[in-house]
Amino acid sequence: MSETRHVPVMLQRCLDLLAPALAQPGAVVVDCTLGLGGHSEALLSTFPAARLVALDRDPVALKLAEERLEPFGERATLVHAVYDELPEVLERLGIPRVQGVLFDLGVSSMQLDEAERGFAYAQDAPLDMRMDQTGGISAAEVLNTYPPGELVRILRSYGEEKFARKIVEAVVREREKEPFSNSARLVELIREALPQAAKRTGGNPAKRTFQALRIEVNGELPILERAVPAAVSALAVDGRIAVLSYHSLEDRLVKQVLAEGARNTAPPGLPVVPERYQPRLKLLTRGAELPAEDEVAENRRAAPARLRGAQRIREDVA
Numbered sequence: 001m002s003e004t005r006h007v008p009v010m011l012q013r014c015l016d017l018l019a020p021a022l023a024q025p026g027a028v029v030v031d032c033t034l035g036l037g038g039h040s041e042a043l044l045s046t047f048p049a050a051r052l053v054a055l056d057r058d059p060v061a062l063k064l065a066e067e068r069l070e071p072f073g074e075r076a077t078l079v080h081a082v083y084d085e086l087p088e089v090l091e092r093l094g095i096p097r098v099q100g101v102l103f104d105l106g107v108s109s110m111q112l113d114e115a116e117r118g119f120a121y122a123q124d125a126p127l128d129m130r131m132d133q134t135g136g137i138s139a140a141e142v143l144n145t146y147p148p149g150e151l152v153r154i155l156r157s158y159g160e161e162k163f164a165r166k167i168v169e170a171v172v173r174e175r176e177k178e179p180f181s182n183s184a185r186l187v188e189l190i191r192e193a194l195p196q197a198a199k200r201t202g203g204n205p206a207k208r209t210f211q212a213l214r215i216e217v218n219g220e221l222p223i224l225e226r227a228v229p230a231a232v233s234a235l236a237v238d239g240r241i242a243v244l245s246y247h248s249l250e251d252r253l254v255k256q257v258l259a260e261g262a263r264n265t266a267p268p269g270l271p272v273v274p275e276r277y278q279p280r281l282k283l284l285t286r287g288a289e290l291p292a293e294d295e296v297a298e299n300r301r302a303a304p305a306r307l308r309g310a311q312r313i314r315e316d317v318a
Contacts, residue, residue, distance in 0.1 A: 007299045008038030010291050010307050014102060014242050015046050017284055017309040021099040021240040022047040029100035030055070030090075032083035032231065037065030039102055044072045051075050053098070055089060057082045057132040057218075082132075084226040090234055097236035103254075105224065106246035124184035129210075129217045139213040143186070144179040148172050158221065158249065159212030166193045167209060183210075211247065221249060228257040232281065235312040240284065242309045251288055251306045258283060258310045280316065284309035 008014075022029055022043070027050045031040045034056035044052055052075060056062050062078055069076045079089050083103065090098065127140035143151070148168050155164035170193040171180070180186055187206040194205050215221055231241055241258075245251035261281030266273045288306035296303045 007301075008042065009104065009244055009299070009302045009305045010289075010295070011039065011042055013289065013307060014039060014244070015042060017242045017307075018043070018100040018102065018240050019047075021238055021311070022050045024099070025049040027051070027099040028053060028095055028097075029102065030086065030098050030231070030234070031102050031104075032086060032227065033102075033104045034065050034078065035061055035104065037068040039104055040065065040076065041068055043100075043102070044069065044075055050099075051077070053077045053079065053089065053093065053095070055079050055081045055083050055086065059132065059134065082223055084223045084230060086227060086230050086234060097239070098234050099236055099239045101231040101235065101239075101241045103227070103231070103241075103243040105220075105244060105250050124182055127180055127183055127186065127213075129214045131218050137217065139217050140180050142213055142216055143171055144175050154216045155209055155212045157212075158215040159208035159210075160248070161208040161212065163194055169193075215249075221253065224250060224253055228254055232257065232261055232310070232312065233316070237312055237315060239312045240309060241312075242307065245288075245306045245308075246304045251308070254308050255288070258308055261310065275314065278314065280312060280314050281310040282313045284311055 018029065021027065027047065029043050029047070029050050029052055031043065031052060031054040034040055034054040035058075037054070040052055040054050043050065052069075052072070054065065054069075054076065056065070056078075057080070059080060062080055066078055069078070077093065081089050086101075090096070127138060127143065129139040130136050142154075146154070151168045151171065152164045155161040155167060161167065167190055170189050171186075174180070174185075174189055186209070187204075190206045190209055228241075228243065235241060243254045243258075245254055258281060262279045262283050264273060264277060264279055266277035270277075285308050288308050290307075291302040291305050
């Protein structure tokens with residue numbers, strides 16, 4: 001079942017980006033966002049000498065991926081963890097450096113497809129949106145308890161929603177009558193709150209609000225802010241990182257970290273640049289690479305994907 005509903009995005013390009021670092025015996029590759037294991041399965045199949053460490057915060061995804069990766073035996077180590085916990089996971093496993101890291105950000109196919117998780121605005125479901133349902137607050141709790149100003153900030157910052165204030169005013173009015181519990185009521189409220197012109201463009205008008213709530217519930221951007229630098233630090237020299245993002249906020253953050261690593265940080269005017277100021281990364285993609293048209297035609301979820309890659313070219317120097 002998991003195989004038919006999960007199509008890994010930009011799979012061949014991710015494998016090509018990581019390949020030079022993973023051909024050597026003993027290479028370790030980390031899949032920071034295991035999901036249903038599509039990318040992980042391809043990594044293990046393509047690089048028979050490599051060992052995989054895979055992280056996911058969703059226990060349901062971990063169980064399904066475990067079945068899928070069972071044929072690879074001890075080559076695959078699956079860990080219940082959020083991806084900013086990568087340094088602790090590697091330390092626990094006694095792995096000082098890795099040769100490859102892959103991030104496939106955003107919501108997994110399984111989370112979108114299972115209505116009761118509350119990620120999809122196209123079907124009525126409990127407003128949950130937690131990637132790990134064993135803890136944390138739900139989207140309903142955010143809507144029902146956050147102060148109006150905080151809700152406006154979240155919708156603007158995480159959803160880039162121009163009509164955040166209008167939507168929040170309607171939410172606050174409605175939650176006083178009855179707390180929010182299901183997605184259909186929120187979708188209907190958003191439709192009513194937006195001006196006619198705004199409803200005619202850009203797909204489902206609830207899309208940006210749902211994105212913002214999901215990011216808040218799961219702490220996605222603060223986690224990513226810690227995770228990408230940690231992954232770069234975990235790379236051995238010549239190791240490679242590939243990151244798939246699905247909205248501009250994620251992509252901007254990834255771009256900043258990789259560009260920073262590829263920069264010469266020497267003060268101007270030095271005749272010779274000491275090693276500690278030299279770039280520690282080399283960018284492997286020119287800007288962000290997009291999926292091919294034929295892939296988008298076959299898998300519409302690939303459409304917003306943006307891929308960036310980099311190679312570690314030197315150790316940190318104190």
